Amino acid sequence: MRILVIGSDRKMFDESSAVAQRQIDYAGISNNLDIVVFSASSLQLKTTKLSENVVVYPSNSFSRWLYIFDAFRVSRKLSKPDLVSVQDPFESGLAGYVMGKYFGVPLQVQIHTDLMSSFFFRDSLLNKIRFYIAKFIIPCAKSIRVVSQRIKKSLLAVYPKISESIIQVLPVYMDFEKIRSAQIDVDLHKKYPQFKSIILMASRLTKEKNIDLAVDAMVEVVKKFPNTGLIIVGNGSERERLGWRVEGLGLQKNVIFEGWNNDLASYYKTAELFLLTSNYDGYAMTIVESLTAGTPVVMSNVGCAGEVVVDGQNGLIFPVGDLDRLVGCITKMLSDPELRNGIKLGAQKMVWQTNKDEYLRLYRRSWETTLG
Incomplete structure (x- = not known):
């Protein structure tokens, strides 16, 4: 053939x-x-x-x-x-x-x-x-x-x-076993000791990923949890504009941009939660990788939401572009360790593939x- x-x-x-x-x-x-x-x-x-x-x-x-x-x-x-x-x-x-x-x-x-x-x-x-x-x-x-x-x-x-x-x-x-068995080479909490809680994003920095929504959410999140950091891993056409926006909102101490990293397993495993705010997505592989690593996820209702991610079981899902619901999901996850641990267990049980x-x-x- x-x-x-x-x-x-x-x-x-x-x-x-x-x-x-x-x-x-x-x-x-x-x-x-x-x-x-x-x-x-x-x-x-x-x-x-x-x-x-x-x-x-x-x-x-x-x-x-x-x-x-x-x-x-x-x-x-x-x-x-x-x-x-x-x-x-x-x-x-x-x-x-x-x-x-x-x-x-x-x-x-x-x-x-x-x-x-x-x-x-x-x-x-x-x-x-x-x-x-x-x-x-x-x-x-x-x-x-x-x-x-x-x-x-x-x-x-x-x-x-x-x-x-x-x-x-x-x-x-996706090689799930490779992610599950990966050693932690980079601990985000050791790399960024100023943060008590770390939210991770890994994405191309393009318009459809709606990183602005995550930045806007951080304005409200840090009011309740000032020692929370948002680590954004990725490159793209929106990088410079997003950097200026973060500075304009006075969030430069809480929002950190890193270039793309091909080995994200350590990042997944040492973050409190993984966030995806896309306006549309076909599948969202980073979400599945996060679940495989046992990291709770908060995601917009795109891609594998409702298919791999079940709201309240192995993640939290919010309507596309809904800032209030996003802030609610993040604060709920950060303020309730029991919920976070329950969702983490759900994440470890739900992911599968041939x-x-x-x-x-x-x-x-x-x-x-x-x-x-």
């Missing part, structure tokens, strides 16, 4: 990254994996051979407006695949649709974000355009892989003619469904 994958995750060129390692695993259940990644020519990325049967090709585009054209240019030079798999139903979806027609092979669409959320549509002009691209691409797919039941339900509601049998719910694989071999079997089945 030869698979042509089209996407935009440039971490695939980093052989040590988790996403690159996943592609190598996927190649073990196929004969060949050719991956074309949207990339600017200024990045000077080179064709990378991850293993004997996995090769990653950059589009090397002069402009993002040429991504689709350049993906076609690169892909048509490759051997004919058995199917085309795209990592989103947007720009990648369009490129994959064209390549599927060019080679005369079926299309698999993967969906990692909740594109049917009204917050997704309102987020930007680009998202509005992407929404309408997806409305064209999704019905053209022979099979669809989504990362949460939330996305599956929203697709079936919007596209009633799509057969439920072609939609497979399969989150990104082992790696079973996961790869399910992943291969998604390709077989595409082939019909």
